[in-house]
Amino acid sequence: MxxxxxxxxxxESAGKVWLLTPYPRGNSSSVKxxxxxxxxxxxxxxxxxxxxxxxxVSGPPGSVTAVHSHPGSxxxxxxxxxxxxxxxxxxxxxxxxxx
Numbered sequence: 807m808x809x810x811x812x813x814x815x816x817x818e819s820a821g822k823v824w825l826l827t828p829y830p831r832g833n834s835s836s837v838k839x840x841x842x843x844x845x846x847x848x849x850x851x852x853x854x855x856x857x858x859x860x861x862x863v864s865g866p867p868g869s870v871t872a873v874h875s876h877p878g879s880x881x882x883x884x885x886x887x888x889x890x891x892x893x894x895x896x897x898x899x900x901x902x903x904x905x
Contacts, residue, residue, distance in 0.1 A: 814826065815860060817860045828848075882900055
């Protein structure tokens with residue numbers, strides 16, 4: 807399936823093909839399929855170019871990844887289980903089906 811716009815990204819994860827396209831809240835793609843989630847709003851920064859990157863990450867309960875940082879915004883959508891995000895203001899837990 808080709809991307810449906812200049813900001814779209816197609817990815818395969820969890821045995822499914824996903825079309826990820828940033829839209830203003832309330833709008834949606836005309837592509838046939840099941841809408842899974844609205845993630846956001848995601849704060850936008852002004853830049854000369856943008857990168858939409860999708861990470862497919864999994865691990866056993868209690869898995870820990872290296873602390874990292876980057877410019878710009880970041881968003882999560884959890885397919886199953888739970889994700890804990892540690893930051894300067896504490897830990898946020900995101901459960902399956904949430905962003």
